[in-house]
Amino acid sequence: MTFELHGVSVRHTVSTSGPAALRDLTLSVAQGEQLALIGPSGAGKTTLLHTLACAHRPDDGRFSLFGTDPWTASDTRRQALRSRLFLAPQTPPLPPRQRVVTAVLAGRLPQWSLWQALASLVKPADPEAAYMALARFNLQDKLYARVDRLSGGERQRCSMARLLVSHAEAFLVDEPLSALDPALAIQTLAVLQEEAAARKATLVCSLHQVDLARAQFPRIVGVRAGRIVFDAAREAVTDDMITALYQHVQHAPAVDDTLDIPATTPLITRCF
Numbered sequence: 001m002t003f004e005l006h007g008v009s010v011r012h013t014v015s016t017s018g019p020a021a022l023r024d025l026t027l028s029v030a031q032g033e034q035l036a037l038i039g040p041s042g043a044g045k046t047t048l049l050h051t052l053a054c055a056h057r058p059d060d061g062r063f064s065l066f067g068t069d070p071w072t073a074s075d076t077r078r079q080a081l082r083s084r085l086f087l088a089p090q091t092p093p094l095p096p097r098q099r100v101v102t103a104v105l106a107g108r109l110p111q112w113s114l115w116q117a118l119a120s121l122v123k124p125a126d127p128e129a130a131y132m133a134l135a136r137f138n139l140q141d142k143l144y145a146r147v148d149r150l151s152g153g154e155r156q157r158c159s160m161a162r163l164l165v166s167h168a169e170a171f172l173v174d175e176p177l178s179a180l181d182p183a184l185a186i187q188t189l190a191v192l193q194e195e196a197a198a199r200k201a202t203l204v205c206s207l208h209q210v211d212l213a214r215a216q217f218p219r220i221v222g223v224r225a226g227r228i229v230f231d232a233a234r235e236a237v238t239d240d241m242i243t244a245l246y247q248h249v250q251h252a253p254a255v256d257d258t259l260d261i262p263a264t265t266p267l268i269t270r271c272f
């Protein structure tokens with residue numbers, strides 16, 4: 001398994017009285033699996049991705065990454081586990097004044113020594129790899145452009161090119177399509193999924209485009225108010241489940257254990 005969570009809760013605030021962003025969450029993702037996380041704004045998708053990336057330490061429950069609990073491992077071991085993942089955040093952390101080639105090659109940072117990293121800032125270590133990765137998103141002509149001269153959609157694809165040059169075994173991708181038009185969104189997702197399949201990498205991707213998630217991902221995990229509401233093969237996901245998932249909630253994480261999901265919808269549906 002790449003990821004295993006059992007009864008995991010995560011709080012953003014130190015106050016124990018505040019609502020947890022993730023609550024009693026159980027999820028297993030096998031190596032090479034591709035799944036989409038969907039759910040309303042504030043449901044906890046980003047928090048879950050960051051927890052999988054060891055950026056948030058669970059307050060309760062058990063978490064194992066590539067078969068090891070990263071939070072009981074030494075710092076060095078945890079760092080080694082993290083280096084096998086690539087987290088592409090919602091807002092790509094691309095230094096504005098950097099050249100695209102340097103920003104893309106930063107995807108290799110976890111594998112580089114400090115000296116290799118510093119040397120690549122001066123003279124890009126592998127511009128061909130950056131070019132090839134950008135070409136998959138039709139951005140090869142931006143190789144030496146400055147990051148702050150890119151459009152929002154180009155920055156997003158530049159961040160995906162960074163993922164391609166990484167040597168990660170698991171991709172955690174947070175809303176990679178939010179700045180893209182519908183045609184580019186389909187193409188970009190196809191590249192991500194092809195790359196994950198080619199290297200047998202695990203892909204966990206949060207998406208607001210529910211139709212695209214249902215069309216492209218074999219497994220769909222619905223998150224709401226910090227809980228998994230369903231975890232199902234896409235064929236088993238019905239329109240009613242989607243409607244219930246997105247039913248209006250005023251303060252999602254503050255909602256009590258009683259969710260207003262219709263009684264006919266099981267709290268967790270797992271059908272493979």
Ligand SMILES: Nc1ncnc2c1ncn2[C@@H]1O[C@H](COP(=O)(O)OP(=O)(O)OP(=O)(O)O)[C@@H](O)[C@H]1O
Nearest residue numbers: 012013021039040041042043044045046047048253
């Ligand atoms: N740094 C933070 N400090 C405090 N609370 C936070 C922090 N980040 C997120 N939260 C809260 O945790 C909950 C889950 O947020 P999260 O960003 O995981 O949701 P999401 O499903 O990714 O939302 P969206 O689809 O809008 O990106 C929300 O109530 C949010 O307000």
